[in-house]
Amino acid sequence: MANNFFEGVEKLLEIWFEESSNPNDDLRSISRTQWENLLIFVKCEIISFSRNQHIDAFVLSESSMFVSKRRWILKTCGTTTPLKCLSPFLEIASLHGYKVITDLFYSRKNFIKPESQIAPHKGFCEEVCFLDTFFPNGRSYCLGSINLECWYLYTFSKSDIKNQFKIKSDKNDDNLNPDQTIEILMQNLDPKVMSLFCKHKFSKACDATLNSGIDKILPDMLVDDFLFDPCGYSMNGINCKGEYMTIHITPEENFSYVSFESNVALNNYRMLINQVVQTFKPGKFIVTIFANKSSLAYETMKGLEIEYSTQSHWKQTDMQCCNFPSYNLLFAQYLYRNKNT
Amino acid sequence: MANNFFEGVEKLLEIWFEESSNPNDDLRSISRTQWENLLIFVKCEIISFSRNQHIDAFVLSESSMFVSKRRWILKTCGTTTPLKCLSPFLEIASLHGYKVITDLFYSRKNFIKPESQIAPHKGFCEEVCFLDTFFPNGRSYCLGSINLECWYLYTFSKSDIKNQFKIKSDKNDDNLNPDQTIEILMQNLDPKVMSLFCKHKFSKACDATLNSGIDKILPDMLVDDFLFDPCGYSMNGINCKGEYMTIHITPEENFSYVSFESNVALNNYRMLINQVVQTFKPGKFIVTIFANKSSLAYETMKGLEIEYSTQSHWKQTDMQCCNFPSYNLLFAQYLYRNKNT
Numbered sequence: 001m002a003n004n005f006f007e008g009v010e011k012l013l014e015i016w017f018e019e020s021s022n023p024n025d026d027l028r029s030i031s032r033t034q035w036e037n038l039l040i041f042v043k044c045e046i047i048s049f050s051r052n053q054h055i056d057a058f059v060l061s062e063s064s065m066f067v068s069k070r071r072w073i074l075k076t077c078g079t080t081t082p083l084k085c086l087s088p089f090l091e092i093a094s095l096h097g098y099k100v101i102t103d104l105f106y107s108r109k110n111f112i113k114p115e116s117q118i119a120p121h122k123g124f125c126e127e128v129c130f131l132d133t134f135f136p137n138g139r140s141y142c143l144g145s146i147n148l149e150c151w152y153l154y155t156f157s158k159s160d161i162k163n164q165f166k167i168k169s170d171k172n173d174d175n176l177n178p179d180q181t182i183e184i185l186m187q188n189l190d191p192k193v194m195s196l197f198c199k200h201k202f203s204k205a206c207d208a209t210l211n212s213g214i215d216k217i218l219p220d221m222l223v224d225d226f227l228f229d230p231c232g233y234s235m236n237g238i239n240c241k242g243e244y245m246t247i248h249i250t251p252e253e254n255f256s257y258v259s260f261e262s263n264v265a266l267n268n269y270r271m272l273i274n275q276v277v278q279t280f281k282p283g284k285f286i287v288t289i290f291a292n293k294s295s296l297a298y299e300t301m302k303g304l305e306i307e308y309s310t311q312s313h314w315k316q317t318d319m320q321c322c323n324f325p326s327y328n329l330l331f332a333q334y335l336y337r338n339k340n341t
Numbered sequence: 342m343a344n345n346f347f348e349g350v351e352k353l354l355e356i357w358f359e360e361s362s363n364p365n366d367d368l369r370s371i372s373r374t375q376w377e378n379l380l381i382f383v384k385c386e387i388i389s390f391s392r393n394q395h396i397d398a399f400v401l402s403e404s405s406m407f408v409s410k411r412r413w414i415l416k417t418c419g420t421t422t423p424l425k426c427l428s429p430f431l432e433i434a435s436l437h438g439y440k441v442i443t444d445l446f447y448s449r450k451n452f453i454k455p456e457s458q459i460a461p462h463k464g465f466c467e468e469v470c471f472l473d474t475f476f477p478n479g480r481s482y483c484l485g486s487i488n489l490e491c492w493y494l495y496t497f498s499k500s501d502i503k504n505q506f507k508i509k510s511d512k513n514d515d516n517l518n519p520d521q522t523i524e525i526l527m528q529n530l531d532p533k534v535m536s537l538f539c540k541h542k543f544s545k546a547c548d549a550t551l552n553s554g555i556d557k558i559l560p561d562m563l564v565d566d567f568l569f570d571p572c573g574y575s576m577n578g579i580n581c582k583g584e585y586m587t588i589h590i591t592p593e594e595n596f597s598y599v600s601f602e603s604n605v606a607l608n609n610y611r612m613l614i615n616q617v618v619q620t621f622k623p624g625k626f627i628v629t630i631f632a633n634k635s636s637l638a639y640e641t642m643k644g645l646e647i648e649y650s651t652q653s654h655w656k657q658t659d660m661q662c663c664n665f666p667s668y669n670l671l672f673a674q675y676l677y678r679n680k681n682t
Contacts, residue, residue: 128487139659140487145480146469318480319664323657 006232007111008250008257010063010077011121013086014105014181017070017098018158025097026069028056034092035065041085044076050224054242059226059234064246066236070098075261077248083120083130090134103326104138104156106131109185109286110149112255124152131156143320143331144286151185151286157325179292179327182269184260184276188283188336194251198231208233213279217272218245218264241265258282282336289330313337347573348452349591349598351404351418352462354427355446355522358411358439359499366438367410369397375433376406382426385417391565395583400567400575405587407577411439416602418589424461424471431475444667445479445497447472450526450627451490453596465493472497484661484672485627492526492627498666520633520668523610525601525617529624529677535592539572549574554620558613559586559605582606590621599623623677630671654678 017027032046039045039060048059058065062080066073072089076082083106093099106127111117120130128140135156144150193212195201202208205225209215214235215223221237221244228234233249245262258280266272269289277285318333358368373387380386380401389400399406403421407414413430417423424447434440447468452458461471469481476497485491534553536542543549546566550556555576556564562578562585569575574590586603599621607613610630618626659674 125488139489142483142487144482146483147466147481316664321662323660 004252005113005116005255006078006250006252007113007116008077008248008255008259009109009111009185010075010248010259011080011082011108012106012183012261013072013074013082014103015072015101016103017093018100018102019070020097022097027067027072027093027096027098028069029096030067030092038085038089038092039065041088042074042076042082043080044078048224048226048236050222050236050238052222052238052240052242054240055238055244057224057236057238057244057246059224059236063234063248064236066244066246068242073244075246075248075259077250079116079118079121081118081121083127086131086134100158101135101156102158104131104135104154105290106154107152107288109151110147112257127152128154139324141322143288143322143329144318144333149284149286149317149333151288151331153329155324155327157327159325179290180265181261181263181288181290182272183288184273184285185288186258186260186277186280186282186285187256189251189256189258190281191253191256193279193281194249194253194256197227197233197249197251199227199229202227205233205235209235214247217260217275217279218243218262221245239264284333284335287330287332287334290327291330292327345593346454346457346596347419347591347593348454348457349418349589349596349600350450350452350526351416351589351600352421352423352449353447353524353602354413354415354423355444356413356430356434356442357444358434359441359443360411361438363438368408368413368434368437368439369410370437371408371433379426379430379433380406382429383415383417383423384421385419389565389567389577391563391577391579393563393579393581393583395581396579396585398565398577398579398585398587400565400577404575404589405577407585407587409583414585416587416589416600418591420457420459420462422459422462424468427472427475441499442476442497443499445472445476445495446631447495448493448629450492451488453598468493469495480665482663484629484663484670485659485674490625490627490658490674492629492672494670496665498668500666520631521606522602522604522629522631523613524629525614525626526629527599527601527618527621527623527626528597530592530597530599531622532594532597534620534622535590535594535597538568538574538590538592540568540570543568546574546576550576555588558601558616558620559584559603562586578603580605625674625676628671628673628675631668632671633668 044060044062046058047061050057054068056067062078063075074082120126131138131154138154138156141153142150196208196212205227208227209223209225220239223235223237225235231251235247237245243264248259250257260276273287313336314334315337316332317335320331322329377387385401385403387399388402391398395409397408403419404416415423461467472479472495479495479497482494483491537549537553546568549568550564550566559578561580564576564578566576572592576588578586584605589600591598601617614628654677655675656678657673658676661672663670
């Protein structure tokens with residue numbers, strides 16, 4: 001592997017807090033300086049910022065951070081250490097009125113070079129042990145083939161104590177549609193597409209966004225994009241419904257990696273997946289979908305099966321579906337049939 | 342844990358061979374002496390035998406073995422080492438005309454006392470490494486929460502190379518209905534029920550079978566049952582369709598364990614699960630169902646969700662569904678709400 005290796009695979013942390021009794025409490029009142037100090041623990045920095053009435057979106061030196069009233073999402077790649085900021089973050093959240101976590105998700109794909117990671121991220125077991133010190137009822141999963149192509153998830157749910165499906169599927173009082181998240185994690189990408197995300201091709205990030213077709217994936221998103229020197233690309237998108245999307249690209253051929261994530265509410269993610277895959281042309285990819293209504297996940301599951309197993313160049317190498325106390329999860333893995341991957 | 346601890350949790354190996362070109366080739370022509378010699382590697386012995394035109398069924402000192410024309414099932418508990426007989430078994434199978442494996446499944450629940458196991462069964466990683474020396478394209482999975490309550494599966498499928506769903510769902514030329522297997526693995530069982538499976542209660546196994554209601558679970562099965570001294574119970578059942586069932590009981594209160602397994606063909610396993618659970622009264626149990634038609638698995642999945650999540654004392658703590666190249670798998674885990682488990 002090249003000396004200039006970069007681990008594009010992100011660690012993704014998402015935390016939901018119980019509604020505060022004080023309607024003015026808001027995680028978005030955490031100051032820029034406080035975030036900057038928290039991110040020192042993670043080993044990354046804020047490089048761009050956008051917001052609307054629903055959500056604050058930060059582009060980081062390593063990926064992204066999204067903050068809304070009672071939800072925090074931190075997604076960081078490279079050898080960052082997001083779990084190291086968990087304790088100080090929970091202290092700050094507590095000072096802003098958010099003391100009780102209702103749901104926590106920590107997830108990542110298997111690293112390309114796990115041996116380069118720093119504690120407590122040297123392996124999933126280490127990450128689980130670390131999280132277990134906070135959440136004695138947390139659960140840990142490995143989807144896909146253990147020790148090969150797989151995706152790890154640690155999840156804690158306050159509703160694990162009793163069945164709260166009905167509570168969770170009630171309409172929320174905000175417009176975030178917080179109960180759906182899709183991730184598409186792509187590897188072995190088309191070098192021609194990847195060449196668009198280099199400074200020698202475009203000097204401005206917006207040109208990469210337009211020429212690649214990223215702007216057409218979810219056209220209603222207000223885009224905050226960033227092109228790294230000499231190569232690499234990050235973008236956050238937010239729309240007026242409070243939905244977000246985020247894309248991170250490591251274009252180098254030996255370790256190319258692109259991640260797409262969004263909480264956009266759709267009945268079926270098949271068309272979105274198709275568009276993302278057609279935009280980036282990976283040799284293999286993983287899809288994960290969290291949804292709190294089983295029918296949505298199952299619809300997509302059935303759709304994906306047909307789309308990718310029988311009618312296309314994609315071979316579905318794994319598909320798993322998990323029912324958690326307050327969410328259902330779909331995991332699927334695909335390999336392009338005619339590529340050496 | 343008591344000094345007289347016994348690991349009831351079984352290691353389950355199931356191997357399917359490609360149809361031999363010679364219609365007379367049959368794994369059932371492997372001689373009793375050859376089986377006895379193979380089982381020396383496993384550290385167990387044959388203690389009873391029954392058969393019909395479709396299947397040979399052996400009760401072993403540690404669990405069971407089933408042999409049909411081109412399928413072999415070995416299920417052994419305690420500190421047995423079933424993987425150690427894999428290489429000599431494949432040699433013998435080859436001499437009987439079966440050289441090509443189409444599907445292999447090696448599975449087990451997490452051990453109660455993993456530290457007591459013998460190589461290559463000291464951990465799932467060790468088992469995977471061992472199996473990978475035979476099957477370079479094997480895949481390994483952990484369903485349920487890693488390192489806690491979970492169920493491990495290693496699977497190899499010849500059809501992993503290309504999609505063979507259609508081939509697999511064609512009608513087989515025998516009546517075995519080989520494409521469905523249900524396992525129900527129960528722990529923390531009702532001591533009153535467990536007391537039926539002791540020599541001081543009944544001197545004959547058939548009395549335990551009748552009094553417990555085991556004979557009513559699948560009434561068309563011809564039963565070969567065995568009661569161990571001072572306690573413990575094993576039974577094999579086979580019917581005229583070539584279907585089998587097998588139950589193994591470790592009744593001691595500190596480490597009680599009951600396993601039920603069958604390849605009986607049903608559209609929906611809900612009633613069967615209910616009957617097994619009502620017969621043995623566990624504090625917690627795991628269900629796994631393999632089926633080669635997705636609709637069957639999904640039907641049961643939906644049914645189980647309703648049955649056990651909202652209308653009963655059972656809390657569904659985990660439910661996962663996996664699509665493999667030639668089989669679908671449903672995994673579900675349940676905890677009795679009012680018991681300290």
